[in-house]
Amino acid sequence: MKKEYDVVVLEDGLEYAVIDEITKNGNTYVYLVNVQDEEDFCIRKVVENDTEKFLVGLSSNEEFDEALLYFVNKNNYNLA
Amino acid sequence: MNNEINYHQKYRKARSKSVGHAKKVKYVKVKTTALKRGALAIALATMIAISGIIYGGGKLIDTIQTTRIVYEATEYGRNIVLQNKKRTANKQFFYYEIDDIATELLKDPENFDRNLYGVYSSIGYNKTSQKEQIEKVVESVGNIAKLHPELGIDSYENFSDYCRQKGFVKEDGSIDYEAYEKAMKELIVDEMNLQKLQEKVSEFKTR
Numbered sequence: 486m487k488k489e490y491d492v493v494v495l496e497d498g499l500e501y502a503v504i505d506e507i508t509k510n511g512n513t514y515v516y517l518v519n520v521q522d523e524e525d526f527c528i529r530k531v532v533e534n535d536t537e538k539f540l541v542g543l544s545s546n547e548e549f550d551e552a553l554l555y556f557v558n559k560n561n562y563n564l565a
Numbered sequence: 566m567n568n569e570i571n572y573h574q575k576y577r578k579a580r581s582k583s584v585g586h587a588k589k590v591k592y593v594k595v596k597t598t599a600l601k602r603g604a605l606a607i608a609l610a611t612m613i614a615i616s617g618i619i620y621g622g623g624k625l626i627d628t629i630q631t632t633r634i635v636y637e638a639t640e641y642g643r644n645i646v647l648q649n650k651k652r653t654a655n656k657q658f659f660y661y662e663i664d665d666i667a668t669e670l671l672k673d674p675e676n677f678d679r680n681l682y683g684v685y686s687s688i689g690y691n692k693t694s695q696k697e698q699i700e701k702v703v704e705s706v707g708n709i710a711k712l713h714p715e716l717g718i719d720s721y722e723n724f725s726d727y728c729r730q731k732g733f734v735k736e737d738g739s740i741d742y743e744a745y746e747k748a749m750k751e752l753i754v755d756e757m758n759l760q761k762l763q764e765k766v767s768e769f770k771t772r
Contacts, residue, residue: 489597495590502600504608510636511643511687515592516612523604524575524611527582531592532691535658542588544692545743549580551632557616 492520493540501527507555514552515540528552576615586692631754638753641676642683645669661688661698667705674716679756681706682749685724696742699724 490502501517508514512530519525528549529540543549600608649662649669666688670680684702689695703724710718721727725740733745 489599491594492596492598493590493593494595496588500595500598502598503594504605510632518600518604518608520598520600523600523607525578525582526608526612527579529583529588534690538592539691540588540590540592541691542585543583544586545746546580546584547743547747549583552583553612553616554632557613 507559509555516556572615631750634757635750635753638679639683639686642680643687646684646687663701663705666702667709670706671709671716674718677718679753703727
């Protein structure tokens, strides 16, 4: 049986599958893959107020690099 | 070489789609889906490939170590925030005991900058809230510091004033938060390396 992934819609109107969530340093990063194009992916982080959760853009290019590394490390791929 | 160029393009595209404060959507799961056969493997391979392209082994290790060092070094500041985050009486909202956070920060004046960065990195529920709260925290620190000059903490008006005095200002006069964050990470790593060197020298001298 194929694994089912949650799907969200981003600002571009496209559907993205949530392939992973990783919490580091107080931030929860969400790893998203375009349902129609598996090489098209992005990373967002979760912020929440008292009633709702949002997916927001990362703060800097450096944060993107770090978030990408969290994902790579979690999946046990050793690039060193 | 073509593959490398291709992965650089993918990296830039992914980064461009990921970074930016203007990007914000409600986190609503609209449905579930199974990915196409092999799609997940391709997605993972792409992410891993661009990581490998962008980072040489040494840089990768440096980044991971820096992240770990900074996280551990800022634990005190993060805990201050955690302990002073309170629920309103009706349990609907939360708020911060700003003066208590400021008081705690002043208990360790020697490591004030590092602990302040710990508070900065964990306060607020989004970037706007973070900036509002940290302004108040440093304002409160300044008010207390005025009354207790023996602590040796400069009396900053607020966090913006702190950043200006430290030189984290863009050409247009606005606060350069990215420069502040980068400098604090470097400072924390430098402090740790310095401490290790001092320990090494001390150990040698006592042989």
